[in-house]
Amino acid sequence: MFGFEGDTIASALHAGEVKTFSTSLVYNNPRGFFCGIGKCSSCLMRVNDIPNVRTCIAPLKENIHVEIQNRLPDLPKASFEQIPIESLSFDVLTIGAGPAGLCAAIEAAQKGAQVLIVDENQKVGGQLIKQTHKFFGSKQEKAGTRGVDIAKELENELNILKSQGKINVMLDSTVIGYYESKKNHLFGVVKRNDYKSQFLEINCKAAIIAVGAMENMILFPNNDLPGVYGAGAVQTLMNVYGVKPGKNVLMIGAGNVGLIVAYQLLQSGINVDRVVEAAPRIGGYHVHAAKLRRCGVPIYTSHSIKEVVGKEKVEGAVIIKLDKNWQPISSSETIVDCDTVCLAVGLTPSTRILSQINAEMEIIPEAGGYVALHDESMQTSVKNIFVCGDSSGIEEASTAMIEGKIAGISSALSIGVTKDKENLLKYIDELKLLRAGPFGDKPRAAKKIINKLVKI
Amino acid sequence: MKKKADVVVIGGGVNGCAIAYNLAKKGLDVALIEKKYLSSGATGCCGAGIRQQWSTKENVELAIKSVKIFEKLSDELKEDIEFRQGGYLIIIHNDKEMEQAKENVRMQKSLGLTVDILQPDQIIDIVSILDIKGMKAIGATFCPKDGHANPFKTTFAYAKAAKSFGASVYTHTKVTGIQTEKKSITEVNTDKGKIKTSIVVNSAGVWSKQIAEMVGITLPNKPYRKEIMATERLKPIFDAMVISFKDGIYFSQQKEGQIVGGIPIPEEISGYHTAPTVSFLEHMSKTLTSYAPCLKHVNLLRHWTGFYDVTPDARPILGEVEKLNGFIQCNGFSGHGFMLCPMVARILTDYIADNKSTQILEKLNLERFKGKNFDKEVYIVG
Numbered sequence: 036m037f038g039f040e041g042d043t044i045a046s047a048l049h050a051g052e053v054k055t056f057s058t059s060l061v062y063n064n065p066r067g068f069f070c071g072i073g074k075c076s077s078c079l080m081r082v083n084d085i086p087n088v089r090t091c092i093a094p095l096k097e098n099i100h101v102e103i104q105n106r107l108p109d110l111p112k113a114s115f116e117q118i119p120i121e122s123l124s125f126d127v128l129t130i131g132a133g134p135a136g137l138c139a140a141i142e143a144a145q146k147g148a149q150v151l152i153v154d155e156n157q158k159v160g161g162q163l164i165k166q167t168h169k170f171f172g173s174k175q176e177k178a179g180t181r182g183v184d185i186a187k188e189l190e191n192e193l194n195i196l197k198s199q200g201k202i203n204v205m206l207d208s209t210v211i212g213y214y215e216s217k218k219n220h221l222f223g224v225v226k227r228n229d230y231k232s233q234f235l236e237i238n239c240k241a242a243i244i245a246v247g248a249m250e251n252m253i254l255f256p257n258n259d260l261p262g263v264y265g266a267g268a269v270q271t272l273m274n275v276y277g278v279k280p281g282k283n284v285l286m287i288g289a290g291n292v293g294l295i296v297a298y299q300l301l302q303s304g305i306n307v308d309r310v311v312e313a314a315p316r317i318g319g320y321h322v323h324a325a326k327l328r329r330c331g332v333p334i335y336t337s338h339s340i341k342e343v344v345g346k347e348k349v350e351g352a353v354i355i356k357l358d359k360n361w362q363p364i365s366s367s368e369t370i371v372d373c374d375t376v377c378l379a380v381g382l383t384p385s386t387r388i389l390s391q392i393n394a395e396m397e398i399i400p401e402a403g404g405y406v407a408l409h410d411e412s413m414q415t416s417v418k419n420i421f422v423c424g425d426s427s428g429i430e431e432a433s434t435a436m437i438e439g440k441i442a443g444i445s446s447a448l449s450i451g452v453t454k455d456k457e458n459l460l461k462y463i464d465e466l467k468l469l470r471a472g473p474f475g476d477k478p479r480a481a482k483k484i485i486n487k488l489v490k491i
Numbered sequence: 492m493k494k495k496a497d498v499v500v501i502g503g504g505v506n507g508c509a510i511a512y513n514l515a516k517k518g519l520d521v522a523l524i525e526k527k528y529l530s531s532g533a534t535g536c537c538g539a540g541i542r543q544q545w546s547t548k549e550n551v552e553l554a555i556k557s558v559k560i561f562e563k564l565s566d567e568l569k570e571d572i573e574f575r576q577g578g579y580l581i582i583i584h585n586d587k588e589m590e591q592a593k594e595n596v597r598m599q600k601s602l603g604l605t606v607d608i609l610q611p612d613q614i615i616d617i618v619s620i621l622d623i624k625g626m627k628a629i630g631a632t633f634c635p636k637d638g639h640a641n642p643f644k645t646t647f648a649y650a651k652a653a654k655s656f657g658a659s660v661y662t663h664t665k666v667t668g669i670q671t672e673k674k675s676i677t678e679v680n681t682d683k684g685k686i687k688t689s690i691v692v693n694s695a696g697v698w699s700k701q702i703a704e705m706v707g708i709t710l711p712n713k714p715y716r717k718e719i720m721a722t723e724r725l726k727p728i729f730d731a732m733v734i735s736f737k738d739g740i741y742f743s744q745q746k747e748g749q750i751v752g753g754i755p756i757p758e759e760i761s762g763y764h765t766a767p768t769v770s771f772l773e774h775m776s777k778t779l780t781s782y783a784p785c786l787k788h789v790n791l792l793r794h795w796t797g798f799y800d801v802t803p804d805a806r807p808i809l810g811e812v813e814k815l816n817g818f819i820q821c822n823g824f825s826g827h828g829f830m831l832c833p834m835v836a837r838i839l840t841d842y843i844a845d846n847k848s849t850q851i852l853e854k855l856n857l858e859r860f861k862g863k864n865f866d867k868e869v870y871i872v873g
Contacts, residue, residue, distance in 0.1 A: 060747075085788060087723050107724050109725070115788055212794060213766075214767055214768055221769065231788065234772070
């Protein structure tokens with residue numbers, strides 16, 4: 036098989052119509068990938084005799100040997116180099132190089148902090164790189180610019196600081212834990228090289244957690260069949276790697292993500308059978324829904340998916356009407372002919388590292404689940420641990436970027452490399468302004484609780 | 492919350508739940524108080540091993556009888572606790588250890604245990620991935636009837652069965668005080684209400700010390716942080732638990748495929764700290780891969796800490812204390828509370844319900860620490 040430079044193993048396999056990557060542990064069912072961004076572990080394969088490689092973020096290389104993993108894997112067989120644990124120190128560690136993390140790292144470095152930014156992917160930008168649509172919101176926060184272009188702008192800023200020696204970038208690397216330390220904060224990082232991993236110790240005075248969110252899964256029979264994807268995964272395949280996820284798509288969820296991805300599918304020449312939405316009204320912007328309707332794609336509100344049919348892959352789906360209490364109405368099923376089911380049913384903040392740090396956490400439904408409580412400076416209940424972007428509560432890229440800037444400046448102030456507070460207050464005001472519109476209701480309510488509860 | 496109970500059990504670990512079950516089954520009115528959730532302390536962090544090979548007689552007896560109960564426990568509690576017997580392989584590294592092993596195997600056999608001393612080549616027959624040279628092994632002892640069970644499922648199964656016999660289980664409830672009059676208990680106070688009782692079982696793990704302090708009794712127990720890790724899942728490779736007293740390591744493969752194991756870090760001191768350390772990662776990975784070099788590329792997936800509630804002789808404190816009637820100790824297990832719980836719960840139940848004492852209870856009473864000479868359990872890992 037072949038692929039292009041910059042492909043991941045999973046995207047190249049998809050382009051070659053290979054969609055089953057492993058079989059499940061208990062029932063031996065075929066499994067393909069679901070989230071497409073390294074979070075769900077549904078894409079594990081054996082690569083060069085190393086098991087459990089996350090193929091959705093592992094780079095495609097020449098002459099590699101990729102095998103389907105049936106249930107539990109065999110022992111790895113690769114050669115092993117004994118390297119002593121390397122220990123590195125920085126002022127600020129930023130975990131995640133998406134919109135929030137990039138803005139945080141750039142601000143902190145500009146204020147004089149020595150910064151390390153770590154990301155699991157092959158390139159920086161996080162989920163911005165798949166957002167080919169133009170942003171809404173305020174002009175200052177890049178309204179009218181496409182996400183992928185914002186990523187490029189941020190990458191350019193990052194590269195300048197990198198060339199000045201103010202920021203270090205570590206890609207294809209994962210922060211795996213937070214450890215006991217006599218002073219400062221101590222993290223463990225695994226750096227991958229040829230699908231093998233090396234452990235490093237990172238000491239830092241402050242850390243900014245900007246690790247994003249995970250795509251939600253909903254419960255229905257056969258939700259694990261290859262062909263059931265998160266909306267983000269579909270966007271990644273299409274917009275980052277130029278791979279069509281399927282021919283005929285059923286979209287679940289009519290929030291902005293579901294509507295935008297449905298429209299982008301149409302633009303790629305893929306048929307969207309319909310969009311179904313469990314709520315009685317469309318959740319996303321009217322303008323996105325209208326575009327879809329003009330193209331003849333129906334949006335069924337008060338409908339949900341009942342099950343997926345198929346043996347080895349998605350061969351169709353059954354949808355069902357819901358009553359006003361969100362309960363299925365019997366005998367209201369419709370069979371939908373599709374080879375792909377796309378779930379755009381919301382996100383859950385990634386917060387595991389924050390729980391491990393022992394930051395005070397709360398379940399806040401408006402924020403998407405468990406989040407770390409934080410103050411206006413984005414500091415959590417643990418001194419010098421900051422959080423921003425979706426991992427601080429689900430919102431959108433424009434607010435994530437401002438939160439990142441606030442966290443970046445706050446971290447620099449907190450460790451004493453700067454005393455300049457001017458921009459901090461400006462950004463805090465901008466954030467309030469961005470949340471002022473009707474779509475800011477939920478985040479406003481969420482952030483009010485998140486901020487109110489924090490004790491620092 | 493109920494107003495009175497025959498017995499109040501403090502601590503919802505596997506021992507507290509097992510005692511509540513046995514007492515309730517005998518018809519006693521039991522209230523179990525747990526400050527967090529069931530198995531939230533040491534039980535839920537443990538390595539899940541069940542071993543009968545010990546250096547002291549009382550531990551061997553307790554363990555043999557516990558295994559007899561474990562063998563039928565899934566049926567008794569009507570829940571699968573995932574008990575399985577893959578054996579425990581204890582690696583012997585030098586002549587001194589071999590002498591001790593011979594002596595202990597003799598004692599263990601005299602108590603009815605099936606256990607043998609293995610030559611180095613026989614070790615590989617039990618666990619094929621071990622490297623005799625890497626481990627610096629000169630032999631091993633092996634008991635095929637040692638094994639594992641699921642600590643969570645065991646605890647929940649005991650608690651559920653206890654409730655079916657009428658026990659009340661109060662989780663997220665904190666004991667705030669114990670009222671006494673003369674030499675007797677009158678009431679247990681919690682943040683959710685008061686319960687009149689004359690008997691309290693102190694099975695609160697590393698927090699037993701604080702419970703005893705409420706009635707002016709000092710326990711010699713010390714909390715020690717213990718670290719443990721689980722790797723990614725792999726096809727089944729071996730059934731036995733491998734342990735070494737010299738290196739302090741223990742590891743086994745769980746039913747789901749992950750290898751779970753631990754090792755102490757040399758700089759560890761007593762205390763209530765819970766953060767995991769990089770030092771553990773380094774120690775564990777170096778020692779584990781010297782034992783089984785084929786695990787070198789296996790990823791560690793999780794790493795967590797729990798507590799050992801350690802007594803001066805590394806043996807549990809069981810039974811009623813002299814100073815206060817009805818104050819029953821069930822703590823100080825020094826890392827082995829899970830594997831001993833079925834029999835410990837029965838012995839204490841016999842004592843509370845039927846006033847029946849045993850030699851084990853007399854030997855493992857708190858008062859033994861008054862003297863300077865006590866038998867120390869030396870077969871400790873982790």
